[in-house]
Amino acid sequence: MAGTFHRRSRDVRRFLSTLFLLALLAAAAIGGAGWWWVHQPLPLRGSSVDLSIEPGTLPRGVAQAVRDAGVDVDPRLLFAWFRVSGQGHRIKAGSYELERGITPERLLDKLARGDVTLRAVTLVEGWNWRQVRAALAKADALKPDTANLADADLMKLLGREGVAPEGRFFPDTYTYAKGSSDVKVLQRALRAMDKRLAQAWAQRSPQSILKTPEEALNLASIVEKETGKAADRTLIAAVFQNRLRVGMPLQTDPTVIYGIGERFDGNLRKVDLQTDTPFNTYLRAGLPPTPIAMPGKDSLLAAVQPAPGNYLYFVAKGNGSSHFSGSLDEHNRAVNKYQRGISQ
Known part of the structure; x- marks a missing residue:
């Protein structure tokens, strides 16, 4: 009996030793496979x-x-x-x-x-194209390969011949290695806006009056410039879509200011509203010919998913938000209350 017991004990120890050795070998194999994997190129869907x-x-x-x-x-x-x-x-x-x-x-x-x-350059939501070029020119250790290119030549270099650069680049922080070309940053920002715009367009509301992604980008740029409070974005988009729907001029100050360009001194005057430019939406119907700034992802989505309602007007309340109205009478009362301090 004792001999049988000892033989069984030896067999158990031998089995456990074998099992432990196999576990070590398995761990080594897994570790070796892991080491191999972390040093293998990852498969990318593009260059x-x-x-x-x-x-x-x-x-x-x-x-x-x-x-x-x-x-x-x-x-x-x-x-x-x-x-x-x-x-x-x-x-x-x-x-x-x-x-x-x-x-x-x-x-x-x-x-x-x-x-x-790495170095980094930040393109800010609501910036126009002049501000983008200025930021690239000042970016640390970024080669200014596009500095002397006209807009048309620059867009041709980026593969978008005939497309205006305004609004076509996504606002974000882009990192780059020292000595990189500003062309590479612009290529990335251009692809990023293509991607964000396509994502927003795929989620557009069936009630949206917009017919193309380019119209969505255009409207989103206006929403970006008109929004004082994030929660108002979809309401502002609703106002402009409703105006487009009934054939009413957009009558938005940021487009007029954009049309004035570098001559704008910070004060928008009555004469400015009466001076015709392609971007004066008081005098010209429909959307302006190009975006007026870089919209962020929230403005892109708001442009294609406007809030429900018959809003046609809005006025700043003085706290960053706006009051929205469906009729001119209601709007005039809101203007008196929030802009003139007249209670009715």
């Missing part, structure tokens, strides 16, 4: 993809954003790499360009460095 990481995005969300941007990778695998590396918490918000050949290891390094070791 390069643009990745935008919003502030506050957690590593799991970053992994999904990489996938959504156009990298064919399992976000669960990428998230696991972020965690195992111990560097996931260092990922910084911003706009990145991922090029062919980038590996999971280099991707994480790029995201962890963010704008700490």
Whole structure:
């Protein structure tokens, strides 16, 4: 009996030793496969993809954003790499360009460095094209390859011959390596606006009067300039869509100011409203010939998803928000109350 017991004990120990050895070999194999994977190029759906990481995005969300941007990778695998590396918490918000050949290891390094070791230029919502060019000209260590190009030549270089540059670039923070060309920044901003505009257009309301994405971009730029409070965006869009629907002039000051251009001194006068330019929406019906600024994603969405209602007028209340009216009488009462301090 004792001999049998000892033999069984030896067999159990031998089995456990074998099992432990197999576990070690499996772990080594997994580790080896993991090491191999983090050094392999990630498959991109294009020659390069643009990745935008919003502030506050957690590593799991970053992994999904990489996938959504156009990298064919399992976000669960990428998230696991972020965690195992111990560097996931260092990922910084911003706009990145991922090029062919980038590996999971280099991707994480790029995201962890963010704008700490890279330069960055910010294009602000509501800026016009002159402001964009000025920002690029002042950007640190960015080659001004487009500085002496006329607008038409610049857009031809970007593959958009005949398209006006106003409003065509998405407002965001774009990171770049020292010595990069401003052409690459503009290419990324152009692709980003194409993407954001297509996403908004795909979500347009069936009641929208807009016929093309270009009309949506145009209206979104006006909404961007007219909005004092974020919650008013869809209501402002409703006013302008309703005016277009009934054939009423848009009568929006920002378009008149845009038509004045660099001559505008900060004061909009009655004579300005009576001076004809292609952008004077008091004198000319419909949308202006081009956007008047860069709209952000919220204004793009508001333009195609206006609030329900028969609003035709709005007036600033003095606290950043506006009062919206469906009739001229109601609007005049609101003007008296909020602009003139006359109670009725």
